[in-house]
Every structure is written in C-alpha cells, then in structure tokens.
Amino acid sequence: MVPAGPAPGELTDYAGRVLDLAEAIPRGLVMSYGDIAEYLGEGGPRQVGRVMALWGGGVAWWRVIHADGSLLAGHERAALARYREEGTPMRLDGDGNPGRVDMRRARWTPAP
DNA sequence: GTGTTGACAATCA
DNA sequence: CTGATTGCCAACA
Numbered sequence A: 001m002v003p004a005g006p007a008p009g010e011l012t013d014y015a016g017r018v019l020d021l022a023e024a025i026p027r028g029l030v031m032s033y034g035d036i037a038e039y040l041g042e043g044g045p046r047q048v049g050r051v052m053a054l055w056g057g058g059v060a061w062w063r064v065i066h067a068d069g070s071l072l073a074g075h076e077r078a079a080l081a082r083y084r085e086e087g088t089p090m091r092l093d094g095d096g097n098p099g100r101v102d103m104r105r106a107r108w109t110p111a112p
Numbered sequence B: 001g002t003g004t005t006g007a008c009a010a011t012c013a
Numbered sequence C: 001c002t003g004a005t006t007g008c009c010a011a012c013a
Helices: A013-024 A033-040 A045-058 A076-086
Strands: A090-092 A098-101
C-alpha cells in the first residue's frame, strides 16, 4: 500500500502536537503562535495559525493569541467572555476597556 | 513553476 | 503608543 498523505480535513502529526499543546494550556494563561511553534521546534507561527484555523474549534482556541497580546479578529467578544471567566490578566485599551491580554503575566510555557 | 494569501512576528519610523 | 515593512512557511489558483 502506498503511504497516503494527510487527506484534506484530516489531522496531521504536526497538527496533533499543536492541538495537544493548546489543550495543555492552563486556565487563566495563554500562549502565542510563535511560542507554540518555537516549543515544537518546527513550522512557524503561521503554520500554527493555520492549524488553529482548521481544527482550533476543538480546543481552547481563546488561549492561543498573537505575540503582542491582541485577540483573534472576529472572535474578540467570545474571547473576552472566556478571559473574564478564567481571570486572565488583561491590559486596558485606550477606552479603558480590556482589549488585549497582558502577555507579561499571562504567557505560559509547558513543563518548565 | 510562479505569484498571492494567510487565526504571525520582529524591527524600524 | 501606532503604522508600515520584511521575513517565514505552507496552501492555493
């Protein structure tokens, strides 16, 4: 049998690692795309982003954000609700409303 | 095979 | 602080 490559819509090993790591992020903390890619030692922030875009719906997608702490475009409202519930450290935006995560405190790295 | 796009990041102005 | 530019890697037309 010829080794069939990853069919479209199916998880690859890399995607599995990304999702597994995303699931491992503790409540109240977050990781950036670049951090995940760096920890896995392969791919890059964009590949992690692609995995999350496709299968992120099955994990805590709101705990995976940009390196500068900005939230996901289009899902900011849902993410804010989660952060509020989990007590994630937030940084106030110009209007005095939470618009970003305080990466300085919320950033997390697995198994230190 | 080439060019464009994308749930990104680091650097410069 | 924000905005623009460049670099990176994979998928898609």
